Amino acid sequence: MTALPFVGVRPRATRALRRLPAAEASERRLKRNVGLIWGLLVLNVLSFSTGVSVIPIPGSAGKVITQGALSLAVLLALMQNPRGKFRPNVFLLLLTLLALETVVTVLTVGPVKGTYYRTFRMLEFVAVLWLLSPYWNRADMLLVRCHMKAMLWVVITVVLGIMVDPNRALNGGRLQDIIWPIASTQVAHYAAVSIGIAAIMWFCGQLRGKVALWYVVVATGVLLLTHTRTALVAMLVALLFGGLSLIATPRVRRLFGVVGGATVVAFAAFSSAITSWMARGEGTTQLTNLTGRTNFWGPLLAFPRTTFQEIFGFGLSNGSFDGLPVDSNWILSYQDQGLFGVVMCAVILLYVLVLACLQSRGMRRALALFLVIYCIVASFTEDGITNPSTYMLDVTVAASLLLPAATRRQA
Template structure:
């Protein structure tokens, strides 16, 4: 009893509701900034100019809110953010001599502001209340809420693209819906296994994340969740009975379901495609081959030709590695690889626990998804995922002060 009465309060919880609210709003603005507005059918159509202004202007709102949360502009040294800064500077330099000077420089400027906001939020790294993870999950849950509302209001419109679930209140393609659902699903399961979230609440979140993940028919997200959950769960095996039981049940149940429903699973995975189309990753390999055959000066090969819409000859690249090579050259590819390697090394040396497990899940998921999706070389929800992972792998700086 005396120990409980004399326990030192957690300094992370003394920052005040106002600070936490400002951080949450700033993070939500960053999430809005990476929700690219596409010209697709929606329940309430907005002009392209208005939708783009809302998303692109959100980074300025995030900057203002981050300054209010951190009025002294105090930043915490972070090698992870330093690498993102190098990536932003390289993108800016390459954009200045790009053939599409205005658009490339504009995208590079947005990336610089994006990284500046992350620097201002670096004081939240290492918090024991995992503030950035909570705000990230809350923001993604709000986005998924719009997907659910859109599917209930206009189901025909929501499943108009190859019977795959998409956002129609705000235009969100099925691959991104799957990404948000996958992150919520994996983090909810891990927090439950670590006894940080109650069973009913975790079960509800898992169910509400699993349904859209299946409805999007996105193979990359499913594979990413399975691989990332396996790696994250193995990091918790020692000392967590619930984790060991969950792995046994999930492994046995998954094997039985795969054996009983092999035919429906095959149909779901193929999505009506032929085996050749599936092997060519829905035409992605054709674009990657065209990029591999590209001949350009050594300067562009090293530094790229500036930030673009991550397409090649009008076709989507759909690979973070190939898109980064096109836009930022081998320098960008090297920095991107260094970011992922740094986070993996930090996870290896970090103490076992929920922080390391969730961080491993986010990093491994991004690695798997980077093969067939873009985002690691430019402002995107993938960079926000990695930022959350980095914040969890930093030891609490306030706790180290005498």
């Protein structure tokens, strides 16, 4: 009599054991595919400057690689999610409205050089984010880990560039990537985001101390060598708010106390060196006009435009005006997407920020706060939140952390 239940259970247990390796293999395959797709999105938004890399990469080949990465990401996302399932959420709806607005603008204003192509790529970019939405807010924070790995790979190539040719890598006194030609400001962005994510994951015990220390030390060295003030200030402000959201954690309280004391001592002992580093040899005029940025913001804002162009802009551009980079998310949004784009950018950032503040205390909230506050601070002298860029990916990762936890079926 006692053997009957055992006989009845054995086939089910055997089938479960047989399914386990297949499930694990499927999970590993999913993580690999999502990581590859996310890496292609990051590769798509990397800058490419000819004549910088130690590897003789022709300009046309560089553009094919970066721009082709997006098309490949679309293809792989469709293969990973062939039924086109998605998780409806406000953030992606707002991005979709921005993408549709660019379509309306280009059809109304008329073709400007490259505008049709950039609009199509914007639609592709948003489509990939929709196709990846079923994997948002998984228990293992898959998207965060993919983003962190992508940032780390960039930092590794920068370090390799220093080892190969330090004089070329530090050309002009500011570190740039010479393996894949990435400008100093972008290198600083990737290093700052790597530092923030690694620090918060260590705060929450999700990253071992030695691993986190290597992340932070190497990325901090890269960040300081870029001499990029925007990334440094944005990272410190964002890490402050992200850390304060975890202040109940004893490890965080102790670290904040140590860092606070060390900061006071450092400013007292090395104030002149810190001031010199921040000034970068620039005079008062250069500091007040943000290294010349504000000199042409006025002419850009005064540029004649119709009522339609004032509201909806001229369509997506290459981020420049009169041959000079705009270097401000708000000014570029007004130029490309008009007042509609400026308002939408503010709504996106405010939505993610408020949603993060309403979340319960924990690592997801801290990471989301770090990413969105970093983007808010950097947005005044960097652009890209309302068009395909690393900043858009940063905000996307922040938004993905704030969705309700994905169920097994959704994941």
